Amino acid sequence: MINPQWLRSFMVLAERGSFTRTADQLGLTQAAVSQHIHHLEAQLGPLLIRRPRQVELTPAGQALLGYCDDMEQAEKRLNLRLSGADDRQGEISLITPGSIGLSLYPLLLDLQASYPGLSVRHRFAPDQDVLEGVRNNHFELGLVTLKPDDPRLVACHFADEPLDLVVPATATVNSWEDLESLGFIDHPDGHAMASRLLSRVFPGNRGIRSIACKGFVNQVGLILEPVARGFGFTVIPRYAREAYAPGEAIRVVEMGPRVVDALWLIYRAEWPLSARARFVASELASRLTGETLALV
Amino acid sequence: MINPQWLRSFMVLAERGSFTRTADQLGLTQAAVSQHIHHLEAQLGPLLIRRPRQVELTPAGQALLGYCDDMEQAEKRLNLRLSGADDRQGEISLITPGSIGLSLYPLLLDLQASYPGLSVRHRFAPDQDVLEGVRNNHFELGLVTLKPDDPRLVACHFADEPLDLVVPATATVNSWEDLESLGFIDHPDGHAMASRLLSRVFPGNRGIRSIACKGFVNQVGLILEPVARGFGFTVIPRYAREAYAPGEAIRVVEMGPRVVDALWLIYRAEWPLSARARFVASELASRLTGETLALV
DNA sequence: TGTATTGATAAGGTTTTCTTATGATAAATC
DNA sequence: GATTTATCATAAGAAAACCTTATCAATACA
Incomplete structure (x- = not known):
């Protein structure tokens, strides 16, 4: 590794051809510039030929100029890379649960179409893996349904995710017994969501575990297929339900109080979020909810 | 431009994950390493997260590691580039008169076949252009027929270039009058060479200007064609004549004393000749003359 | 609780880099 | 030919940068 000030002197000297003019330009004395070149030549061999009124580079001098470049x-x-000045360029790494991830996917594709400099690495994973992924610096952005209490993570409220009770289009649902007759279509977050929603819609019910499980699938995009075929009901976030093809043989039961899961955007607290991640996160929130994301 | 010692500390720290172990490896104190990182972070923002027993790089830290690479x-x-350590790799730039250049051309092609890492830039030019080309640093090696008296150039004896009197195969040449009957085929160095040779073979002759000029061509490889067809005689270097296809309708007149032109290899005196140029020059001399080239 | 490990920071010693002054050389001018 | 101007190299000393030593604070471990 070569002293940077010496290299700076050499570059200006190569351009201007004179020690005196180089010193002027750099705000140093001619003697300093002479010493810099002396150090470089001691290390690298003859770099230039001194002529009256003008220096000429040797091949070694030309090689060094290439190195400076x-x-x-x-x-x-x-x-x-440090400035991330261009917030519409570079990699976006995002890890989300499947429900909201399915909603965001087309929005991310739209953003990529609009800003070709962006590349998106998006992984679907349960809450716990989201936390690990961000904490271990594998992903810059994550979405979770529970606000983490970890000093290493910043958590911003991203969106509210209402839960929907989804039943076959032809089903009649007015009581807990109607649900028991239908049966439950489960998914990784199925029990937790169903418990939260149904304990509000049917207070004092016997619990989701008393309803026969008629199916399980861990791909969010596939959960509503058995529901549409009349195999049972499920509870999923509205965004996931809305991402399903319209006109299917399902309907939402609007009964009782609404239950809403808050979604938290998380990222590492110890260093600044990159400009492009800020931009994309804001765009996603805005396009999903129509609201402005309040990043810290 | 960033202080190289700071970067060195950063690189080792990133690899070993501890200030103390980094200091050990670099033969510095832990305090020095701490200060180096402090300087870098002052300039570039947070580069790493200090954990008990292990540091973790931020994205900015990773960017800096990329820069170090x-x-x-x-x-x-x-x-x-500076060492030119591999003397069988890189560019060879050579400028020569046509006569010797024609002889060297196949030898250079052979060398390139043997050492594919070599690339050859070879130009045919008269003496004066050879001197300029080397002096102006456009070509590293040059061959000239007159030893230059210029402190900027080194001149090594490369080869001796005997001159040949070449006549049509069917011609009878015993006297000056026989040459006058034939006529002279000229080329750029034709008059000078003919004067030198013929003044030795036919002392007191009327001079090459008294002989009718029957042709002129400035491509060395084409001079002997009109001679073969009986249009006249010429005087050219033996190497150029030997480079002509054998079995042609020409012959060499061996009369009187031999005349030999010395060929000088020239290169710039102010800096060392590159290893590859040394290698190639030696190979050419050896393959052309069977002798060892004495480079200074 | 006591000990060991580790990084940050203050103060001072050492090294490097810079400036000032001078000398040598070549070219231009009188 | 003598003098002046322009330019780079070098010596000596001043200023700045870098390093070491010593100490403190925080954390982990026995």
């Missing part, structure tokens, strides 16, 4: 390019790349 | 690659390229 390489260095400048590398520094530009570093500065670009 | 770029720096190391650039330095390797520079060292390779």
